[in-house]
Amino acid sequence: MASHHQDKTKSSPGDEVIPPSTPSEMNTSPIDLGHIEVMQILNEHGEVDQGLEPSLSDERLLEVYRAMILARTFDQRMLTMQRQGRMGTFAPNTGQEACTVGQVVPLTKDDWYSPSYRSFGAQIMRGWPMEHLMRLWAGFHDGFPPPENVNDLPFSIVIGSHVLPAVGLGMGMNYKKKNDCVVVNFGDGASSQGAVSEALNFAAVYKAPVVFVCENNGWAISTPTAKQTANEVIAARGVAYGIPSIRVDGNDILAMVFAVDEAAKRARNGDGPTFIEAITYRMSLHTTADDPTVYRDEQEVLPWGKRCPITRFEIYLKNKNLLTNDSIQEITESCEQEVIAARDKFYSMPSANPGEIFDHLYEIMPEELSQQRDEYRKRLDDKGVDYE
Amino acid sequence: MSKLTMVEALNLAMDQEMARDENVCMLGEDIGINGGVFRTTKDLQKKHGENRVMDTPLAECGIVGTAIGMAIYGIRPVVEIQFSGFTMQAFDQIEQNMARLRNRTQGKYTLPMVLRTPYGGGIRAVEHHSESREAYWAHTPGLKVVIPSSPRNARALLAASIREDDPIVFYEPKAVYRAFREEVPDEPELMEIGKADIVRAGSDLTLISYGAMMRPCKEAVEDLAEDHNINVELIDLLTISPMDTETLTRSVQKTGRCVIVHEGHRTCGIASEIIARLNESAFEYLEAPIKRITGFDIPFPYFQVEEHFLPESEEIVNAIKETRNWQ
Numbered sequence: 001m002a003s004h005h006q007d008k009t010k011s012s013p014g015d016e017v018i019p020p021s022t023p024s025e026m027n028t029s030p031i032d033l034g035h036i037e038v039m040q041i042l043n044e045h046g047e048v049d050q051g052l053e054p055s056l057s058d059e060r061l062l063e064v065y066r067a068m069i070l071a072r073t074f075d076q077r078m079l080t081m082q083r084q085g086r087m088g089t090f091a092p093n094t095g096q097e098a099c100t101v102g103q104v105v106p107l108t109k110d111d112w113y114s115p116s117y118r119s120f121g122a123q124i125m126r127g128w129p130m131e132h133l134m135r136l137w138a139g140f141h142d143g144f145p146p147p148e149n150v151n152d153l154p155f156s157i158v159i160g161s162h163v164l165p166a167v168g169l170g171m172g173m174n175y176k177k178k179n180d181c182v183v184v185n186f187g188d189g190a191s192s193q194g195a196v197s198e199a200l201n202f203a204a205v206y207k208a209p210v211v212f213v214c215e216n217n218g219w220a221i222s223t224p225t226a227k228q229t230a231n232e233v234i235a236a237r238g239v240a241y242g243i244p245s246i247r248v249d250g251n252d253i254l255a256m257v258f259a260v261d262e263a264a265k266r267a268r269n270g271d272g273p274t275f276i277e278a279i280t281y282r283m284s285l286h287t288t289a290d291d292p293t294v295y296r297d298e299q300e301v302l303p304w305g306k307r308c309p310i311t312r313f314e315i316y317l318k319n320k321n322l323l324t325n326d327s328i329q330e331i332t333e334s335c336e337q338e339v340i341a342a343r344d345k346f347y348s349m350p351s352a353n354p355g356e357i358f359d360h361l362y363e364i365m366p367e368e369l370s371q372q373r374d375e376y377r378k379r380l381d382d383k384g385v386d387y388e
Numbered sequence: 389m390s391k392l393t394m395v396e397a398l399n400l401a402m403d404q405e406m407a408r409d410e411n412v413c414m415l416g417e418d419i420g421i422n423g424g425v426f427r428t429t430k431d432l433q434k435k436h437g438e439n440r441v442m443d444t445p446l447a448e449c450g451i452v453g454t455a456i457g458m459a460i461y462g463i464r465p466v467v468e469i470q471f472s473g474f475t476m477q478a479f480d481q482i483e484q485n486m487a488r489l490r491n492r493t494q495g496k497y498t499l500p501m502v503l504r505t506p507y508g509g510g511i512r513a514v515e516h517h518s519e520s521r522e523a524y525w526a527h528t529p530g531l532k533v534v535i536p537s538s539p540r541n542a543r544a545l546l547a548a549s550i551r552e553d554d555p556i557v558f559y560e561p562k563a564v565y566r567a568f569r570e571e572v573p574d575e576p577e578l579m580e581i582g583k584a585d586i587v588r589a590g591s592d593l594t595l596i597s598y599g600a601m602m603r604p605c606k607e608a609v610e611d612l613a614e615d616h617n618i619n620v621e622l623i624d625l626l627t628i629s630p631m632d633t634e635t636l637t638r639s640v641q642k643t644g645r646c647v648i649v650h651e652g653h654r655t656c657g658i659a660s661e662i663i664a665r666l667n668e669s670a671f672e673y674l675e676a677p678i679k680r681i682t683g684f685d686i687p688f689p690y691f692q693v694e695e696h697f698l699p700e701s702e703e704i705v706n707a708i709k710e711t712r713n714w715q
Contacts, residue, residue: 145493153460154492161484164450168457175413175439175463195480198450205445360494361530363553366582366630 036233038279040249041258044307046315054258056105058322064105064253065317066331068097068310071121073335074130075284077343078137082288086347090137091118095251095283096217098309101125102256103183103213103278106264114153114166114184116215122185126152130342131349140352141360159220160186160193163212167199170208170273181209181267183260189220191234200241200275209267211260212238212275215250217282222295238275250278251309254316281307354380355387391569397539398428398504398560401546402466404576406436409464412550414441415451416468425470426506426565448477452503456485459499459555466550472507472559473516479524486555487530499555502546507535508600508651509698510563512691519688520599520652525557526629526661533628534581535559537602539570541626544579552581559628561600584632586639590621593645593712596636596662598625601649601699608704618712628658636662637669644675645711649699654682676714679707 041052056064075094081087093100100121104113113126120133127150136143146152153169156162166184173180190196191214203210214234218225225232238245244266248259256278263274281304285292317323358365358373365373380387392400406412414429420443423430433441444451448469455465469475475482482503490498509518525533534549534556536542542560549556587602588609597605602624612618621639625631640646646666648659659680666678681699689697 141494145496153497154489156484158480158484161453161480164453164481165457165460165485165489168454168459169461170457171454172458172461172463175458176461195449195453198445198447199453201445201447202450202454206442361491362532363490363495363498368630368633 036235036239036245036247038247038249039255039259040252041254042252042312042316044251044312046312046319048254048316052254052258054254054261056257058320060105061317061320062322064101064257065313065323066335067101067121067125068253068313069331070124070335070338071097071101072310073332073339074120074124074133074342077339078134079288081134081343086138087134088137088139089287089289091287092284093118093121095304095308096215096280097121098253098256098313099213099215099250099278099280100185102253103185103211103260105257106261107183108180109149109151110178110180111264112151112153112166112169112180112182114162114169114182115155116162116185116187116190117155117157118187118215119155119185123152126150128152130339131346134342134346135349138346141356160190160196162186163190163193163196163199164202167203167208167210170203170210170267171206173209174206179268179270181211181264183211183213183264185213185215187220188214188216188218188225188228188234189223190214191237192228197237197241200238200243200273203273204241204243207270207272209270210273211263211267212243212273213260214275214277215280216277217250217280219282219286219292219296221286221290222292233277235275235277238277243273243275245275245277247277247279250280251307251312253309253313280309353388354385389571389573392539392543392572393566393569394536394539394542394560395426395428395565397543397570397572398546399430399432400572401543401550402429402432403435405466405547405550406432406440408576410440411462412440412464412466413458414466414468415444415455415458416442417444417446417451417470419443419468424468426562428504428560428565429468448474449481452478452486453481455501456481456489456499459501460489460497464500464550466502466504469503469505471513471517471519472505472521473519475503475505475521478503482525482531482557483528487528490554491530498553500553502549502552502556502558504546504558504560506562506565507559508561508563509688509694510600512694515687515690518691518694520559520650520683522557522559522628523652523657526631526658527656530555532556532581532630533559534626535561535599535628536626537561537564537599537624539568540572540577541579541585541624543572544577545581545626547576548578548581551578556581559599563600564603567603579626582627582630582632584635585624585626586621586635587624588620588622590619590643592619592643593647593708594621594623594636594639594643595647595649595704595708596623596625597649598628598658599650601651604699604701604704605649607701608708611701611705612708616709618708620708625658631661631665633665633669636666640666640670641673644673645714646674646678647704647707647711648678648680649682649704651683651698653685654680655685657682676711679711681707
């Protein structure tokens, strides 16, 4: 691994010294990072740049479309359940389906995915059962571990704290000489965390096979990107660390798939990390405990409705004769049924077991902890609480 | 058997563990060709390659965070943080992920990793180079905290820590690094984590310490036996968390008196925890209040005056006499 790193340590100190420019030919002004254009393949009218169309089979295109519909259906059902008092606080994803789903479409089962808390569309596609995600958001311990045979990290609640471990996974792939990759998702807010900058640097230095997907949805709770960073081109952060970086229309599923696929290929090929800034918009709430009308002019939200990632993909698929109004209706209904079935399954799952909260901290429970567990069990017994 | 310093003994443990298991790797600042600022990883990169002994960028949070990812991927990283004072840069990753990931994933992912770092005073270094903040990590559920005191137990505990599947904070008493030599077996040797060592059996009083403070404690115990006919039982804690309460309890139930010595700060320090436990487990056996000699609750002083901050054997002798004679 880290051939780049090794070369550096072996080259003699004088080799890479850049001769200074003479003042007459030198630009003496500090550099201003140039504009980085946003790649779009499918515009909001459903028109496609055929030269850049990712090579997905018709069947795969429909799978991706259905995954986006499922993500939105799940999102809306979760919101309903939360308002009914049957779900915990969660972070809705409406309007970000292309970004969320697109970032995992090119991944294999051997690749790893490190989600953020708004990534459930991607988690579902990676194989997390929806009732499992409902358990997670409803406060059950067993909702957090990724399911068997799913190579995902659990998301971290502390913003950006999962990005370094995701880079470590990539370093592990290099260590074990595997040709797989890691996609790690985080937001515009997380880009301010020092640990995220450290992660970019480590990935670049070790040529870790990592695809950074910075989902810039414009808002970190009430803080707009303009107040998050003086350079709103977050992709410039990747450039600064020597990572090939690109900005992508995050509401364009084809652009997302294209960019992540290219990045994943580069990573698997030993060419190191890529930074993708996906421009999207948080149409909905930060979380169900949030009221954006306090800090955000709803006029700002309106144009994003027209940039809906699902609508433009429908036009594209209709133009390819893969969708009709009838089949849209069928897919929508089947997603609704699938989510309702997951909900019903979730409702029928066992209640939480208060007895297990000591069980998973250490491989072998230390004596002191075992005594505390006995004390806790006595508390449960005294209160007449059932546990295993 | 070879007579080794602690630095050499730690190096031996890492060398043998890397030879034994190809998944053991090292990450840290200047640990490669430079062998670490204390030369603890000397020649390991030459022997085991740059892939396995990785010089890292200068970012402690980054080192620990990426090591966590490698551990999830089935590698057994041994991280070196140059000085324990710099470990605070990595507090984020230690607290959010290293200590909790097993619990968060209900055991799906384990973190077989060791965070090695030199701690404690006595080497005349600048600020942030002399801290003893083991209590932070002992206070953090999910970690184990190990502190050796001699070349032989350092080697055996580090080898055992590298083989553990739970994450370990391994504090190395840098004042002991080259202070003395001890016979260390050439063949791999392991010590059980979580067990205290009764270094010297005694009947009059229990003296509990760990790490670099074991040296002044040993001096004190010898003085007391020779000059005052006081027979002290000396216990080396070795693992701070989980603590071997049973060994401490049995000893204090026998002697009825106890003194605890550490260089870490007093408030909410390790001695506070030991006293609380003995209060629960040996109260009716106590003949005198338990005394503690600790670092004061001030930042570690600059080195012109540091010798006055660290507990010394004479002070320990006096505390033991006082506790022995209390009635």
